[in-house]
Amino acid sequence: xxxxxxxxxxxxxxxxxxxxxxxxxxxxxxxxxxxxxxxxxxxxxxxxxxxxxxxxxxxxxxxxxxxxxxxxxxxxxxxxxxxxxxxxxxxxxxxxxxxxxxxxxxxxxxxxxxxxxxxxxxxxxxxxxxxxxxxxxxxxxxxxxxxxxxxxxxxxxxxxxxxxxxxxxxxxxxxxxxxxxxxxxxxxxxxxxxxxxxxxxxxxxxxxxxxxxxxxxxxxxxxxxxxx
Amino acid sequence: xxxxxxxxxxxxxxxxxxxxxxxxxxxxxxxxxxxxxxxxxxxxxxxxxxxxxxxxxxxxxxxxxxxxxxxxxxxxxxxxxxxxxxxxxxxxxxxxxxxxxxxxxxxxxxxxxxxxxxx
Numbered sequence: 001x002x003x004x005x006x007x008x009x010x011x012x013x014x015x016x017x018x019x020x021x022x023x024x025x026x027x028x029x030x031x032x033x034x035x036x037x038x039x040x041x042x043x044x045x046x047x048x049x050x051x052x053x054x055x056x057x058x059x060x061x062x063x064x065x066x067x068x069x070x071x072x073x074x075x076x077x078x079x080x081x082x083x084x085x086x087x088x089x090x091x092x093x094x095x096x097x098x099x100x101x102x103x104x105x106x107x108x109x110x111x112x113x114x115x116x117x118x119x120x121x122x123x124x125x126x127x128x129x130x131x132x133x134x135x136x137x138x139x140x141x142x143x144x145x146x147x148x149x150x151x152x153x154x155x156x157x158x159x160x161x162x163x164x165x166x167x168x169x170x171x172x173x174x175x176x177x178x179x180x181x182x183x184x185x186x187x188x189x190x191x192x193x194x195x196x197x198x199x200x201x202x203x204x205x206x207x208x209x210x211x212x213x214x215x216x217x218x219x220x221x222x223x224x225x226x227x228x
Numbered sequence: 229x230x231x232x233x234x235x236x237x238x239x240x241x242x243x244x245x246x247x248x249x250x251x252x253x254x255x256x257x258x259x260x261x262x263x264x265x266x267x268x269x270x271x272x273x274x275x276x277x278x279x280x281x282x283x284x285x286x287x288x289x290x291x292x293x294x295x296x297x298x299x300x301x302x303x304x305x306x307x308x309x310x311x312x313x314x315x316x317x318x319x320x321x322x323x324x325x326x327x328x329x330x331x332x333x334x335x336x337x338x339x340x341x342x343x344x345x346x347x
Contacts, residue, residue: 017280028287035262035283041305042263063278072284076291 006055010040013059020069024078025120032072036062079117083173087118094166096192098159106132106162119172127168135161243275246328248285250275252294252313252321259298259312262286286311294320 017036021029040062047054062068072078090112097105113119113128139157143149247269254265262283270276289295294317299307313321 028284031287032283035286035309036280038306038308039263039266039279039283045305061279063280065280067278068280068284071278071281072287075284075288 002052003050005052006044006050009052009055009059010044013040013062013065017065017068020065021072023069024072024076025122028072028076028078032068036068079120083118086112086116087173090116091166091170092188094162094169096188098162099192099196102158106158106165109162109166113169119169123169123172127172128165131164131168132161247275248289248294249321249324249328251282251285251289251311252317252324255295255311255313255317256321259310261300261308261310265311289317293317 014033014037018033021032024032040058043058043062044050044055047058090109093105093109093112097109110128110132113124116124119128135157139153142153250269250272251265254260254268260268265286266276266279266282269282270279276282286295290297290311293314295311296314297309297311300310302308
């Protein structure tokens with residue numbers, strides 16, 4: 001009975017440790033976890049009794065998962081994954097910026113990613129830059145070989161690849177991005193999708209409407225200037 | 229000069245910095261596995277505040293090639309990862325030892341001198 005409760009204590013501890021170590025590269029994480037598992041196993045085997053108090057003391061001596069993780073990040077030079085305005089801007093530019101301002105927004109996003117300390121260099125290159133670079137390369141190769149410019153390929157290269165980068169980088173930050181931020185980003189994505197659909201619908205409806213809107217908007221311009 | 233929290237932080241940082249070399253010193257007499265190293269250092273007052281933090285340190289020492297590891301069968305339970313000093317590690321340790329001796333002796337002399345002046 002007490003052994004089952006003690007097992008549960010160790011399992012809970014381990015679950016917290018796995019979660020706290022999640023920002024480490026996989027190799028380091030698995031090595032440290034394996035070592036601490038072995039440590040706990042051997043310490044437990046040496047306990048005179050397996051009661052809960054003894055196991056509590058044992059786990060206290062091993063240390064709080066958050067402390068071990070903080071120490072590991074410092075020792076191994078892993079960024080702490082702190083999410084601030086720079087990271088949010090980067091993700092917004094990559095995920096929702098592309099349809100609004102193709103090329104400009106994703107490039108701005110990548111610059112922000114470059115300056116951020118929340119991602120490791122490896123993540124910046126593989127998750128941030130690589131999807132966009134690969135999509136750009138493929139679209140150039142496709143255009144060169146097929147001899148024609150495909151709308152689908154351009155959409156994939158300009159809009160979907162920054163989206164993929166943004167989501168991959170976002171995923172890396174994991175639970176450090178708060179729920180409020182997620183909600184704001186989700187609303188922004190929906191808004192931009194609707195905007196894009198409306199814009200596409202407008203184009204499909206023909207050029208006349210866009211011409212008239214251009215005329216009507218240009219008609220508004222002189223209204224202010226004579227007064228100033 | 230500095231308040232108590234700064235002082236505690238300084239002590240913690242010094243301990244943290246020296247801990248890696250203490251691990252290397254533990255391996256001078258031969259290879260050891262993680263828990264052996266932890267037990268040896270935990271015996272010294274205040275050297276190991278949380279046992280789990282020893283493993284990221286060992287990881288780091290291995291990455292810096294100051295120690296090398298091999299798995300060996302254990303008489304009880306699963307195989308253990310044994311750590312041993314590399315040539316690079318031995319050099320780093322002897323350099324640290326020289327520097328540490330100079331530093332600690334100088335600080336000791338100054339502290340002793342200051343105490344005598346005070347009396």
